[in-house]
Amino acid sequence: MSNELPLSKEQILDTAEQVLRRFGPDKTSVLDVARALQVSHGTLYRHFSSKASLREAVTDRWLTRSIAEPLADIANGTDGSYSVRLRLWLQTLIGCKRTYASDDPEMFAMYAAVTESAAEIIEAHLDHLIGQITTIIEGGIRAGEFKALEPRETARAIFLAFLHFHHPAHFRQWTNERIDADFDAVWRLLLGGITSVPSH
Amino acid sequence: MSNELPLSKEQILDTAEQVLRRFGPDKTSVLDVARALQVSHGTLYRHFSSKASLREAVTDRWLTRSIAEPLADIANGTDGSYSVRLRLWLQTLIGCKRTYASDDPEMFAMYAAVTESAAEIIEAHLDHLIGQITTIIEGGIRAGEFKALEPRETARAIFLAFLHFHHPAHFRQWTNERIDADFDAVWRLLLGGITSVPSH
Known part of the structure; x- marks a missing residue:
């Protein structure tokens, strides 16, 4: 995955907010957001280590x-x-x-x-x-x-x-x-x- | 069930409160309260037609x-x-x-x-x-x-x-x-x- 571009916090939060709105907070996983951003789970995980931390940052x-x-x-x-x-x-x-x-x-x-x-x-x-x-x-x-x-x-x-x-x-x-x-x-x-x- | 004694509202609520405390509001049914009162489901049903109405009366x-x-x-x-x-x-x-x-x-x-x-x-x-x-x-x-x-x-x-x-x-x-x-x-x-x- 060395061809991934660096992600800004704002980009991640923009996408996370879209995904959370679409699937709802209970059904959205970190993996769903990683997919929408077209990055690996590991890349996103370095920014947000759990569903809860992603939800909290968006809120x-x-x-x-x-x-x-x-x-x-x-x-x-x-x-x-x-x-x-x-x-x-x-x-x-x-x-x-x-x-x-x-x-x-x-x-x-x-x-x-x-x-x-x-x-x-x-x-x-x-x-x-x-x-x-x-x-x-x-x-x-x-x-x-x-x-x-x-x-x-x-x-x-x-x-x-x-x-x-x-x-x-x-x-x-x-x-x-x-x-x-x-x-x-x-x-x-x-x-x-x-x-x-x-x-x- | 013609040998049942008439129940006062207070008796029912006393027993219902005990049962609700023991089993918790989610797990208590009208039938549980009827059993504790040793009356038929039908007898209790004349006073309280649902779990919700029993809970509300006790509250x-x-x-x-x-x-x-x-x-x-x-x-x-x-x-x-x-x-x-x-x-x-x-x-x-x-x-x-x-x-x-x-x-x-x-x-x-x-x-x-x-x-x-x-x-x-x-x-x-x-x-x-x-x-x-x-x-x-x-x-x-x-x-x-x-x-x-x-x-x-x-x-x-x-x-x-x-x-x-x-x-x-x-x-x-x-x-x-x-x-x-x-x-x-x-x-x-x-x-x-x-x-x-x-x-x-």
């Missing part, structure tokens, strides 16, 4: 591209007040999850499975997202719009308080007719908890 | 006895301020769930499965619990301790904001070392959102 890339990167633009943006930005950030996170749950069910199912099994990848993803909320909270505190809260701890609490709307375990509730009213109710509660009270 | 009774009833005493109690009562109510809910997850894993697994499949039972249970939070919120508003919130909507938002700590889908997180710090952070956020601001 990790998907989480970064489809969730974390679009949200970073909002967290680092300058439009509107900090509470407007925080609400938009949460709604975008939730909107992305809902869209993927309905329009990309294969990828969503794989992400839901990885959420259960690959704690490290998910922890890193959550830390990254909570870091983005922290940026918004810090800005709001500096601007006097939010109370003098502990930013990172508050960001984590906000992320957890909205779990119903973005954690894949609850996706069946996302088509419930009162999901938007529920979001508004939790949002109002949160906003009351973080907004600074005008001094007299 | 429903368990939810009422183990969760809803102990919490009602707190919601209807008169000790402490309303925010102290609300915190105690949430901590008791969460404490019950954690205890059952570790000490009664068979029943907890059955409850987690029913949560996924039997929407009506779970909805009724949630409505009941949210009604208890509503009672506390209404008291706190009357006493001037809480803002003039819409009580039921606020109660639902509080229940949802603490999902991470009480929904069975998240039970793996309950042994995480920072779970109590996370609870405190969400609690502080919530308390800031509901507590009335002293007027000047």
Whole structure:
């Protein structure tokens, strides 16, 4: 197999994602991906030693591209007040999850499975997202719009308080007719908890 | 089988719970429960027409006895301020769930499965619990301790904001070392959102 061209990680992940979508995560083996790439099992094995590691790498890339990167633009943006930005950030996170749950069910199912099994990848993803909320909270505190809260701890609490709307375990509730009213109710509660009270 | 004594629903559920604990929910059939009760399959079938309905009835009774009833005493109690009562109510809910997850894993697994499949039972249970939070919120508003919130909507938002700590889908997180710090952070956020601001 000395005539094989070197494979980039991105090429492998592109093909792995296609194969995983076609066959489903349970039925896709490392060998299937090697075949689709027209390389030997051994070549691919040097990059990914198991089905699980292949699935996790594809999910990790998907989480970064489809969730974390679009949200970073909002967290680092300058439009509107900090509470407007925080609400938009949460709604975008939730909107992305809902869209993927309905329009990309294969990828969503794989992400839901990885959420259960690959704690490290998910922890890193959550830390990254909570870091983005922290940026918004810090800005709001500096601007006097939010109370003098502990930013990172508050960001984590906000992320957890909205779990119903973005954690894949609850996706069946996302088509419930009162999901938007529920979001508004939790949002109002949160906003009351973080907004600074005008001094007299 | 005319010599069979009439069976009460409670007797059936007591025996069904024992059998389900012994064999596990997946392996227990209506016939197993009939055998343990020493009645014919047909007799039991008049009460429960499927494995699923038997499991749901046992879970429903368990939810009422183990969760809803102990919490009602707190919601209807008169000790402490309303925010102290609300915190105690949430901590008791969460404490019950954690205890059952570790000490009664068979029943907890059955409850987690029913949560996924039997929407009506779970909805009724949630409505009941949210009604208890509503009672506390209404008291706190009357006493001037809480803002003039819409009580039921606020109660639902509080229940949802603490999902991470009480929904069975998240039970793996309950042994995480920072779970109590996370609870405190969400609690502080919530308390800031509901507590009335002293007027000047």
